[in-house]
Amino acid sequence: DAKTTQPPSMDCAEGRAANLPCNHSTISGNEYVYWYRQIHSQGPQYIIHGLKNNETNEMASLIITEDRKSSTLILPHATLRDTAVYYCIVRVVYGGSQGNLIFGKGTKLSVKP
Amino acid sequence: DAGITQSPRYKITETGRQVTLMCHQTWSHSYMFWYRQDLGHGLRLIYYSAAADITDKGEVPDGYVVSRSKTENFPLTLESATRSQTSVYFCASSEGSGRNEQFFGPGTRLTVL
Numbered sequence: 001d002a003k004t005t006q007p008p009s010m011d012c013a014e015g016r017a018a019n020l021p022c023n024h025s026t027i028s029g030n031e032y033v034y035w036y037r038q039i040h041s042q043g044p045q046y047i048i049h050g051l052k053n054n055e056t057n058e059m060a061s062l063i064i065t066e067d068r069k070s071s072t073l074i075l076p077h078a079t080l081r082d083t084a085v086y087y088c089i090v091r092v093v094y095g096g097s098q099g100n101l102i103f104g105k106g107t108k109l110s111v112k113p
Numbered sequence: 114d115a116g117i118t119q120s121p122r123y124k125i126t127e128t129g130r131q132v133t134l135m136c137h138q139t140w141s142h143s144y145m146f147w148y149r150q151d152l153g154h155g156l157r158l159i160y161y162s163a164a165a166d167i168t169d170k171g172e173v174p175d176g177y178v179v180s181r182s183k184t185e186n187f188p189l190t191l192e193s194a195t196r197s198q199t200s201v202y203f204c205a206s207s208e209g210s211g212r213n214e215q216f217f218g219p220g221t222r223l224t225v226l
Contacts, residue, residue, distance in 0.1 A: 034214075043203050043217030044156065087155075100146070100171065101215060103156040 003027070004088045006107045012082075014113050018075040022088030025069045030092050033064060034101070035073045037084040044087065044103075047073065078111045085109070116140075119204050119218040126194050127226050134189045134221050136204030145187040146205040146215065147171075147179065149198075156203065162187055194225045 005023040012018040024033065034049040048055055048062045050071075055062045061074040075082055087106040117138040126132050136145065147159040148171075158171030160179040168179050176198060178190045187206075191198055201222050205215040 041220070043205070043220055044215075045217070046214035049214070100158055100161060101156075102158075102172075103148075105155050 003090050003102065004104055006086075006088050006104065008105065009108045009110070011110050011112055012075075012078045014080060014111055015077055018078040018082065018109060018111070020073040020075075020086050020088075020107050020109065021070065022072070023070045024088070024090050027068050027090050028092075031090045032092075033062065033068075033071050034089040034091060035060070035062065036087045036089065036101075036103075037082075038087070038106070039081075039084040047086075078109075080111050080113065083109060083111045117204060117206055117216055117218040119202075119221050121221060122219065123222050125224045125226065128195060130194050132191045132194050132223065134191075134202055134204075134223070136187045136189070136218060138185055138187075138204075138206040138216075140206060140208075140216075141184055142206035142208050142216075143184070144207045144213075144215075145181065146207075147177070147187070147189045148203045148205065149173065149200040150203060150220075151200050159189065159202075191223075194223075196225050199223060199225045 032049050032051050035047040036044040038044045048060050050062045064071045085106040085108050087103050120135045143164050146161045148156040150156045157173050162168045162181045165181050165184050181187050201220050203220045204218040207213045207215040
C-alpha cells in the first residue's frame, strides 16, 4: 500500500518556482521524507530529505508541515533541465529492509519555456 | 572512472538463457541495491546487500540471484530469463541504509525475446 500520494503531473513555466506537493498522512515518528527525481532514461537522483524541520540545499527546499502529514518540494527557479519525474518517499532511518526506498509513481514535472 | 557503473547498458537475450548484469562502484559503499523499472510499476527493489557476503531479498526477488564477494561489485543473474523480466535494471549504492542517500547507476535495458 502506498505511503505517499502525489499528483501524477504538473506544469511549470521556466524561471518560476515549482512547488511539488506530497501527502504522507500515515508517516510515523521515525520516518524521514526523501525526494528523488528521474530524468528520462537516467537513474534516479537524490534531491533532499528531512524529518520535521524545513531543509534547503543547492538543488531545492523541502517544507514539511508541523503535523508532518504533508510536504512540498520547491525548485526555486525551474529550468528545462528540471523536467523529470519527482518521487516523494518516506523511510525509516535505521537499517534493514524497512530502511529501503519504496518508489511510487511520482509526479511528472514538465517545465515549459 | 569514479562512481557507479553498470554493464552492459543494453542486452537482448532469449527465453531460458542465463544473463548476468554487472554493477561496480568506486566509493566503497557498504550497501548496494538492484531495482527494476517497468511501465506502470515504478522502481521495485529486487535484492540488496549490506556488505560483502551479506544479501537479502527485496520486493520482487523471484527468478534472480545475486552475489557479493567484493564490496565494489554486485552482479545480478537471471538464471533462466523469461519475457516478464524484460525491464530496465538500476543498481544503486549507499554508505548505509539509514539516512544516507542512494546513488544510482545509468541502468541496463534488458529485452528477453
